[in-house]
Amino acid sequence: MKIIVCMKQVPAAATASIDPLTKTIVRTGRNAVTNPFDLYALQTAIDIRNGVGGSLTAITMGIPAAQKVLRDAISRGADGGAILSDRVFAGADTLATSYALSLGIEKLGGADLIVCGKMAVDGDTAQIGPELAQHLGIPHVSDVCEILEMAEDHLVVRRVWDDVEQELFLPLPALITVAKGQDLPQLPTIPGMIKGRDAEIPTFTAEDLQADIARCGLKGSPTQVVRTFTPPVRGEAQEITGNEAEQSEQLVQIFREVLHGAD
Amino acid sequence: MDQTLIRDLVSADEEYLRDESKKVGYAETISFPETHEQVAQIMTELYKTATPVTVQGSRTGLASAAVPFGGHILNMSRMDKVLGMRVEDDKFFVSVQPGVILQKLNKAIAARSFDTSAWTLEAKEVFAAFGKAPVQMFTPDPTESTAAIGGMVACNASGARSYHYGATREHIGAIKAVLADGQTISIRRGEIFAKGLQLTIPTEEGNIVNVNLPTYKMPNCKNASGYYCCPDMDALDLIIGSDGTLAVLTEIELALLPVSALSWGVTAFFPNESAAAAYTKLARQIEKGIVAIEYFDACALDILRKQKAESTAFAGLPFLPEAYGCAVYTELHCDSEEEAYELLEALSDYCLKAGGNPESTWVATSDSDRDMLHFFRHAVPESVNMQVERTKRTYPEVTKVGGDLAVPDEYFEELLGLYDATLKEESLLHAAWGHIGDNHIHVNILPRDMDEYSRGKALLAKWAGEVSRMGGAVSAEHGVGKLKAPFLEVMYGKEHINEMANVKAAFDPKWMLGRGNLFVPQGEVK
Numbered sequence: 001m002k003i004i005v006c007m008k009q010v011p012a013a014a015t016a017s018i019d020p021l022t023k024t025i026v027r028t029g030r031n032a033v034t035n036p037f038d039l040y041a042l043q044t045a046i047d048i049r050n051g052v053g054g055s056l057t058a059i060t061m062g063i064p065a066a067q068k069v070l071r072d073a074i075s076r077g078a079d080g081g082a083i084l085s086d087r088v089f090a091g092a093d094t095l096a097t098s099y100a101l102s103l104g105i106e107k108l109g110g111a112d113l114i115v116c117g118k119m120a121v122d123g124d125t126a127q128i129g130p131e132l133a134q135h136l137g138i139p140h141v142s143d144v145c146e147i148l149e150m151a152e153d154h155l156v157v158r159r160v161w162d163d164v165e166q167e168l169f170l171p172l173p174a175l176i177t178v179a180k181g182q183d184l185p186q187l188p189t190i191p192g193m194i195k196g197r198d199a200e201i202p203t204f205t206a207e208d209l210q211a212d213i214a215r216c217g218l219k220g221s222p223t224q225v226v227r228t229f230t231p232p233v234r235g236e237a238q239e240i241t242g243n244e245a246e247q248s249e250q251l252v253q254i255f256r257e258v259l260h261g262a263d
Numbered sequence: 264m265d266q267t268l269i270r271d272l273v274s275a276d277e278e279y280l281r282d283e284s285k286k287v288g289y290a291e292t293i294s295f296p297e298t299h300e301q302v303a304q305i306m307t308e309l310y311k312t313a314t315p316v317t318v319q320g321s322r323t324g325l326a327s328a329a330v331p332f333g334g335h336i337l338n339m340s341r342m343d344k345v346l347g348m349r350v351e352d353d354k355f356f357v358s359v360q361p362g363v364i365l366q367k368l369n370k371a372i373a374a375r376s377f378d379t380s381a382w383t384l385e386a387k388e389v390f391a392a393f394g395k396a397p398v399q400m401f402t403p404d405p406t407e408s409t410a411a412i413g414g415m416v417a418c419n420a421s422g423a424r425s426y427h428y429g430a431t432r433e434h435i436g437a438i439k440a441v442l443a444d445g446q447t448i449s450i451r452r453g454e455i456f457a458k459g460l461q462l463t464i465p466t467e468e469g470n471i472v473n474v475n476l477p478t479y480k481m482p483n484c485k486n487a488s489g490y491y492c493c494p495d496m497d498a499l500d501l502i503i504g505s506d507g508t509l510a511v512l513t514e515i516e517l518a519l520l521p522v523s524a525l526s527w528g529v530t531a532f533f534p535n536e537s538a539a540a541a542y543t544k545l546a547r548q549i550e551k552g553i554v555a556i557e558y559f560d561a562c563a564l565d566i567l568r569k570q571k572a573e574s575t576a577f578a579g580l581p582f583l584p585e586a587y588g589c590a591v592y593t594e595l596h597c598d599s600e601e602e603a604y605e606l607l608e609a610l611s612d613y614c615l616k617a618g619g620n621p622e623s624t625w626v627a628t629s630d631s632d633r634d635m636l637h638f639f640r641h642a643v644p645e646s647v648n649m650q651v652e653r654t655k656r657t658y659p660e661v662t663k664v665g666g667d668l669a670v671p672d673e674y675f676e677e678l679l680g681l682y683d684a685t686l687k688e689e690s691l692l693h694a695a696w697g698h699i700g701d702n703h704i705h706v707n708i709l710p711r712d713m714d715e716y717s718r719g720k721a722l723l724a725k726w727a728g729e730v731s732r733m734g735g736a737v738s739a740e741h742g743v744g745k746l747k748a749p750f751l752e753v754m755y756g757k758e759h760i761n762e763m764a765n766v767k768a769a770f771d772p773k774w775m776l777g778r779g780n781l782f783v784p785q786g787e788v789k
Contacts, residue, residue, distance in 0.1 A: 012630060033629050033630065033631070034629070036631065072629075075626070184579065184581060184582070186582070187626060187627060187635065187636075188625070188626045188628075189621065189622050189623070189624045190529065190610060190614070190624045190626055191621050193607055193626050193628075194607065194608070194611075243276060243279070244275075244277075244278045246275070
């Protein structure tokens, strides 16, 4: 089976900054990490590749430094990686990003299964996976938390939403997005790290993909970001000090206030 | 003096009678000073009646040093201010009160955020430079990150990274302390030295403390057992590691170091202990970049497998295949990725040579992966504590039965053999982990009843004897406190213990401070 996993580089928590003009996140590559949900997607893809056999390629779109996430994916078990990188792609919303990714996947010769993380922790849209499936004209299941059955031509998956749990039969080719499931991302091994460092990673530009420039980057993004901001801190942290008895008394007082309002 | 400083102990103060060793003591009065002057007032008052005084930090110690044996509890938790900053030859020093918690200090250093409102103008200027300098760190990293700095200095605490950076002692620039009679001493490193084994320390009140230093030779390994002493030594080193028996620390100056560009963690799994020991020996040959070498034995890994299966709090632990017998964790601090990869390649090679498999390794390079390994390493002692607590519900007298022994390099394999043979002989439930890079493994016995508890304690005493014969230390990092005082006598012998008693008497003629620490109680009756 040919599997492609989509990965994204996101700013490490608490280090993100916003461009005051475009209102988008400044991506310098410094203090950047692999989107945590993508690590669950990668682990699911590795398990399927190991179970059914085949190859697993990680793909990302971003600045050249973003190939770090691909090397990370290879160190954890992916067989190879490819990056879509071009100034033309800059400032893309989910529609333009998923368009570029669909071309990248076609450039790689397509896939039997595409695995994405449920969402990226910087944008929180959870749109890339479903949009990508639409561009490619294949079915998708979002929020998969367990693979119940795997075969060359289909998967049986379980997904859980707030009020519903489903088991779904999914004929391949198809796309799934993965929520935090039972398979914790495995850590890289030393040989994995060395394989990741030494891997040849092809870069594809808009021209390589014969992309329609009008559908790429900021130009191809109908989303208008009006404002991006750090949510204001709601209330102040209160430190409880003193001995155990004093601390318990203060806690009881807080519970009382929450339950009955201040005395 | 302010009469409200010292008050009677009431039932709500019960927590101050114990520490993390789970031993429970007794006391009549307690105080919570906030300044050096208040400590001096309290000691002056107590000196009149020769009241025993036990100094407490955050009571995270494992040797019962902060558990009172009568008299007064001097609790330093409200002396928790960072007092200022100094720079010398591009090296930053931060001055703190002894009640400052390590974790909070580390956060403040990393965020470069201190309350400087009460600092001198000079210290504020240094702080401005500190803000622009490379990110700094205070390197000692005991497992218990809620330790108070004063407690860490009192027992010369260390942690995983002490393998490279050294114990707390090496990162102390100066101290200010109050003597049992209320006088003040201030010692800055490099200013007061012994002449041979004669040491004279002036007090700020114009008197002197004359000390005849002991004649013993300290072990050639990691050591936190008894007074530090050697000919021509720096006076500061005598106070550090004195277990609260010589003076009450009121100000401590800590030396900081710049943080290296990369911090990677590598856990390698081995089929058995001898392979892990062989890997450790090879890894120790690497001269630069390895800052910690830590060990987890088969029982420790089994405890983690059980916790992961049974407790949701531990469900996030990584999966441990059954073939993983034991583990060695190394931490790499490097200036560049090239350097880090060179170390990875060396470790991979050593892994093969030692009988391991480089595929059975975990490498953590990102914060989340490092957090995972941190969780893994700390889950072991945490789980052992939970087990002791469970036994304690049925047998309240049970305490932790854990070794803190270290030996010189040439005896390490012999020590491992001794642990293995005696534990098998006694068939006691146990787990071992810790600082294998320093020949310093914490073997913890997990008693399920009073019989196992007594047999565990007897085994610990036996090991202390054997380790002393090997020229090792009965306490390598926890301090001697009360729990290990009998072992100190085994390690050094009566004559040297008497020499130590003379050191104490020079500082504290009425034997008020830290009663029961270092010296077994009958030795204190003068």
